[in-house]
Amino acid sequence: MTSTFDIADNAKHVKVAARQVAQLTTTVKNKLLLQMANAIEKDISNILAENNKDITAGRQRGLTEAMLDRLLLTPERVKDIAEAIREIIALHDPVGSIANMTLRPNGIQVGKMRIPLGVIAMIYEARPNVTAEAAALCIKSGNAVILRGGSEAIHSNLALANCLHRVLEDNDIDRNVISVIPDTRRVVIEQLLKQRESIDLVIPRGGEGLIRYVTENSQIPVIQHFKGVCHLFIDKYADLNKSIQILINGKTQKPSACNAFETLLVHQDIAAKFLPLAAKALAENNVKVHACPNSINYFAGAVLANDEDYHTEYLANEIAIKVVDSYDKAIDHINQYTSDHTEVIVSQDTSRCQAFIRQVNSSVVMTNASSRFSDGGQLGLGSEIGISTSKLHAYGPMGLAALTTEKYVVIGDGQIRE
Numbered sequence: 001m002t003s004t005f006d007i008a009d010n011a012k013h014v015k016v017a018a019r020q021v022a023q024l025t026t027t028v029k030n031k032l033l034l035q036m037a038n039a040i041e042k043d044i045s046n047i048l049a050e051n052n053k054d055i056t057a058g059r060q061r062g063l064t065e066a067m068l069d070r071l072l073l074t075p076e077r078v079k080d081i082a083e084a085i086r087e088i089i090a091l092h093d094p095v096g097s098i099a100n101m102t103l104r105p106n107g108i109q110v111g112k113m114r115i116p117l118g119v120i121a122m123i124y125e126a127r128p129n130v131t132a133e134a135a136a137l138c139i140k141s142g143n144a145v146i147l148r149g150g151s152e153a154i155h156s157n158l159a160l161a162n163c164l165h166r167v168l169e170d171n172d173i174d175r176n177v178i179s180v181i182p183d184t185r186r187v188v189i190e191q192l193l194k195q196r197e198s199i200d201l202v203i204p205r206g207g208e209g210l211i212r213y214v215t216e217n218s219q220i221p222v223i224q225h226f227k228g229v230c231h232l233f234i235d236k237y238a239d240l241n242k243s244i245q246i247l248i249n250g251k252t253q254k255p256s257a258c259n260a261f262e263t264l265l266v267h268q269d270i271a272a273k274f275l276p277l278a279a280k281a282l283a284e285n286n287v288k289v290h291a292c293p294n295s296i297n298y299f300a301g302a303v304l305a306n307d308e309d310y311h312t313e314y315l316a317n318e319i320a321i322k323v324v325d326s327y328d329k330a331i332d333h334i335n336q337y338t339s340d341h342t343e344v345i346v347s348q349d350t351s352r353c354q355a356f357i358r359q360v361n362s363s364v365v366m367t368n369a370s371s372r373f374s375d376g377g378q379l380g381l382g383s384e385i386g387i388s389t390s391k392l393h394a395y396g397p398m399g400l401a402a403l404t405t406e407k408y409v410v411i412g413d414g415q416i417r418e
Contacts, residue, residue, distance in 0.1 A: 005183040007191040010176075011146065011198035014119050017176035018144035022116045024173075026093040032167060033136050037085040039163040040132060044078050047163075050155035051128065058152050066256035066315045070126035071153055081129045081160075084383040085136045091382045094401045095142045098409060108415050112406040116142035118200035120403065121192055122385070123148045123214055125206030128156035133383040134203075135164055135178045141403035144177045146199065148192060150206070151184035158182065193218040203386045203398075208313070223398065224390040227313040228258030228341040230371045233330045233356070235347035236269035242368060243274060243346045244281050250344070250371040252285045256315050258387065259342055259374040263310055263320045265330045271295065271323045278321075287317045294323040310337045327352065331359050338362055340389035342374040363389055363396035 024032075040047070051073040058068055094114045101111035120143050124130045131147055138145035149157040161180035168175045181188060193202065196219045203223045204214040215222050232250060234243050250261040266274055275298040282289060283300065290305040291298070299321075309320040310333070324330045334343055342364040345356040353367040364374040374397065376384025381399025388394045394402035 005181060005188065007181070007188060008195060008198075010179055010181070011119070011192070011195040013176045014144045014146055014179050015198040017174040018116070018119050020174050021139060021144055021177045022095075022118075022142045024139075024142065026095075028171075029093065029140055029142075030089045032139060032171060032173065033085050033089050035167045035170070036132070036136065036164050037082040037089075039167055040082045040085070040160065041079060043159070043163050044075060047078055047156065047159045048073060048075065050159035053155040054128075054153050061152070063152060067126050067152070069256050071128065071156070073128060073156060077129065081132045084129070084133050084377070087377070088133075088136050088140050088382045088400075091140065091400055093140060094404050101409075106415050107413060109411040111409050111411075113409045114401070114404040115407050117403055117405055119144050119146065119198055120385075121146040121148065121195075121199045121202045121220070123189060123192070123202065123204045123206075123210070125150040125210055126153055127205070128153045128160060130205060131157045131160045131180065132164065134385050135161075137383060137385045137400060137403060139177065141400045143403055144179075146179045146181065146192070148181040148189065149184070154182070154184055189214070190217065193220060196220045205386050221393075223386055223388045223394065225258070225341070225387045226389065227339050228260070228387075229262045229311065229313050229337060229339040230259060230342040230374070231263045231265060231334050231338070231344065232261045232371065233265040233324075233334070233343070233345045234267060234270060234274055235327065235330075235345055235349065235352055236267040237349040237352060238267075238270060238274070238346040239348055239368075240270075240274055240277060244277050246344065246346055246368070246370050247278060248281050248285060251282075251287060251319055252317065253370075253372055255317050257372070258313070258315075259371050260315070261319060261344075261371055262312065262314055263322070263337065265333055266295065266321070266323050267327065267330065268294070268323050268325055275299075275323075282319070285317065287319055290318065290320040292322040295321050313339070327355075331356075334360055334362075341387065342366065342371045344369065344371050363387065 098111045098113045122134045164178050165175045199220050202220045204211045208227045279298045289299040289302040290309040291302040296302050305320050340362045343360045343362045344366040376397040376399050384397040386398050
């Protein structure tokens with residue numbers, strides 16, 4: 001069975017368009033982005049109407065509440081998408097910047113200049129905001145992008161894409177700079193992942209199953225982020241009030257987010273004081289608890305945790321809890337079960353916090369702050385295009401700089417090699 005949408009031909013057109021966007025000045029790119037933000041806000045009624053089609057179909061298909069929440073657009077969320085694009089305008093354009101220019105003994109100068117990657121393919125589920133925000137990040141970083149969203153968000157994605165394409169056409173920019181694939185069948189992904197002569201990088205965003213499928217089948221380099229099993233460790237030197245606030249914010253503000261806490265570790269020396277407070281706060285927020293034998297008696301209705309619970313990304317109002325004998329045991333647990341996303345320690349002991357930062361090598365490591373700050377916007381990157389939990393090229397939330405690479409620049413004055 002072949003797709004009516006010719007992926008190979010489309011990818012070739014996008015590669016050609018990438019040459020045009022790579023040459024755009026910062027001023028022109030920012031002008032395009034501002035017009036795109038305005039176009040999205042102007043078309044809000046149509047975008048919401050198309051999103052409602054996706055929500056209705058999603059409920060009929062039995063999508064989880066977590067998935068429906070990622071899919072849902074409201075007037076506020078559409079305005080947030082537009083505002084996220086405007087925030088990208090304000091960010092420094094990395095393209096063309098030259099760093100580490102050094103003078104060699106023979107008089108030549110050697111440095112490295114940031115350049116676009118070329119063509120980026122985004123394969124994602126639900127979140128229609130990815131359509132606009134990924135496109136904006138790619139334009140600002142001088143890249144063309146192929147967007148392949150899931151069937152559950154097809155109406156929303158196409159509605160947003162129409163806004164972006166109108167702006168490109170109004171400015172005589174090749175619309176293939178932003179390509180949205182209208183065919184949502186799995187065979188399309190299979191074909192897309194073979195276009196290594198046209199596509200430079202693949203970024204999947206969605207559930208673990210999608211990301212593993214893309215990683216295992218791609219002939220193109222892939223940015224990987226399988227899941228977010230984020231840990232919160234309450235050290236014996238922790239401030240109890242800070243601990244509860246960080247726990248509840250990190251777990252319940254947006255449980256469906258990949259930067260929400262999934263496991264709570266508590267030092268045994270503070271457990272008797274902290275766990276009753278945690279039990280009360282989690283109960284008030286309707287959080288289901290999977291507790292270890294040393295903590296289960298503090299939580300009404302808790303179930304006994306097993307090893308699988310500590311591997312689980314719940315994406316819901318659920319959490320696994322374990323009392324650990326020591327700081328070292330907490331580190332051991334994190335290093336064993338980490339997904340390399342985000343880990344947090346709460347402690348008033350500065351040396352303990354510094355040790356935690358050195359010993360835990362997840363892509364984001366925090367002290368005394370909610371894991372919900374593990375986000376491109378919150379970290380000052382603007383809208384992130386994804387999160388990398390593999391250490392090559394980029395690690396952690398990926399902003400504009402992560403969508404570029406470096407080339408060597410050599411400036412001479414007639415030198416020849418002896």
